[in-house]
Amino acid sequence: MAPEASAVSDLAPLAVAVACSGGRDSMAMLHAVVRVAAELAREGPGQPPIQVWALHVHHGLSAHADDWWAHVEGTCQDWQARGWPVSARVRHVCVPRGSSEGLEAAARRLRHEALHAMCDELGASLLLLAHHRRDQAETVLLQALRGASVAGLAGMPRLAWRGGVAWARPWLDRPREEVEAYVRLHGVRHIEDDSNADARHARNRLRLAVWPVLAQAFPHLETALSQTAACAADAAEVVQAWAGEQVGQARQAALGGQAGAWPLAAWRQWPAALRRESLRHWYRQCSGSGLSASWVRRLADELPRLLDEGAAARWPAVGLSLYRGALVCAPAAPGFGDALAFGEPVQAAAGGMLGEGVWRFAGAPGCYEVRPAVSGGLNPRVLPTLRPRPRQGGEQWQAGAGRPPRALKKQFQTAGVPAWERAGAPLWAGEALVFVPGLGVDARWRMPDGAPQWAIQWHPGPDADSPSF
Structure with a gap:
């Protein structure tokens, strides 16, 4: 050869x-x-x-x-x-x-x-x-x-x-x-x-x-319609370049590029057409999907008024919330029935959470997602012992090693956790507070980096704003 x-x-x-x-x-x-x-x-x-x-x-x-x-x-x-x-x-x-x-x-x-x-x-x-x-x-x-x-x-x-x-x-x-x-x-x-x-x-x-x-x-x-598509594609490319530059500059200036959040101080002063187009661009960038024309119009009209009032708000249907003058994109899993967007069934945690998956406790709002982690997670042996318990006041949570435990209200304020992310029930191991929705695993219960451990995340359900638990 x-x-x-x-x-x-x-x-x-x-x-x-x-x-x-x-x-x-x-x-x-x-x-x-x-x-x-x-x-x-x-x-x-x-x-x-x-x-x-x-x-x-x-x-x-x-x-x-x-x-x-x-x-x-x-x-x-x-x-x-x-x-x-x-x-x-x-x-x-x-x-x-x-x-x-x-x-x-x-x-x-x-x-x-x-x-x-x-x-x-x-x-x-x-x-x-x-x-x-x-x-x-x-x-x-x-x-x-x-x-x-x-x-x-x-x-x-x-x-x-x-x-x-x-x-x-x-x-x-x-x-x-x-x-x-x-x-x-x-x-x-x-x-x-x-x-x-x-x-x-x-x-x-x-x-x-x-x-x-x-x-x-x-x-x-x-x-003719194919030509329309070609012309619209050129226009869309120009609009996307402009919107990306404007949104990127605003986020970098105010939040150092924090993903999923967009401070709206500058946006509220833009003409209505620019507000709408930038909303479309930002939402697709953050969520990976489009925002319907009706939602674009609604948000472009509602957000300036809410910003003037200094109010907080959320729109669960599209996974958006307004908090401290910033629009936050965190699309929730649609529906908490027999199966979620997680691609797996919701499991009943009657005997505790027994491993990886999505778990729901009877009477507790929302559900808890458990996944393997490499840092900041919980000892696998503790996981099945956890049970939800509503807040009574006076609970303390520790943010990090060497830092003093502080009341949950203070921790929520420091971390900027909006009210709707605080609606989940904390998880306890006996009389010890282990996990708090919106904050995570208490530092005293976290495993060393690299050790076998579980990460927990709470997801709100339709009843999260008014829990019966």
Whole structure:
């Protein structure tokens, strides 16, 4: 073997991922990428080989979901037999049908999480998605009907970096007809999603009932909406740069960059439009999700009045609170029923908290999350002995080694803990106070760094403001 060929053969293959549902568009994208990878491999030495991965997310929402995965896997095996460098990987997700975010949104969020996890496992830094110009035009129209901001009207980005993975849509400006022609030319087999005919979904209603009428009346509808997305994307980028600079400067000046808090002394003087846009930017930056137009308007109107009054307030629905003139973002887990956003069931702590998980004591407000820790945590042997007890007054808590114990009221004031974070019941081991919501584990009970230990965090439930405990 020639030295050059030997050196190339020792190179690790480059992993490229394609999000593949098994439908027409994603199968066409997968076929095109695999063909290119195979052609490059045939050209000989000079570059590392490319391994293509078809990433399939199994939602389990359709009776045919198993068939879709079988189609993707079987097709990849057929292509492997031709010597093409492709393999398939699947990830099962459970979509909560009663989720407050809606079935479509929950499925999309879980799909994105699953795709990202598979990319991490495979070492793929590039994920290709098969969205085309019609998809983009539909997205813009749906966003407009929902009253979206400039960022929403920008539609889907051509390229976005998420956690070290590039999510790319190379066909975003190509018409659907070209994809259909590619499938016919190469005989690419694909499945038809039966849910595409379900008019309960907004995008399907648009495709089935609205789009044909609009396209007949406005033949250039698809192109025009795609252009709108491009213009809105440019505008959104400018707005985001401005908002990021303004919000960042205000936070750095007042709080030294403390995460999740934004002092509003300067913001309250800005024009209303700038207040609204900066709220959108800051909330997405802190929470990772968007703030609806109705909430943006409400907060932009309410916050100046509350600031003038020096009042504190909170909005649990969006995980926001106002305290000491700063807006704080700490989204709570939505709902404290049989399962939480923690992704696990709430356990009854009738016999005490027995280890990692989310625990609820009968009659006590909210719940307690227990996780492994490396510092500041509690001895695992103490954990099962803890019981909640309402404050009676006079309790003392020690903030650190060598520091004197002080009354809880003083400690709350010093730490700037707002009233709603004090609503949880402290945890006691017999007659000793061990853990206080909003403050943490008492210094006298903390384990040395590196020793086995548990961290505890209290999460408010719907009854946290008026506990019956």
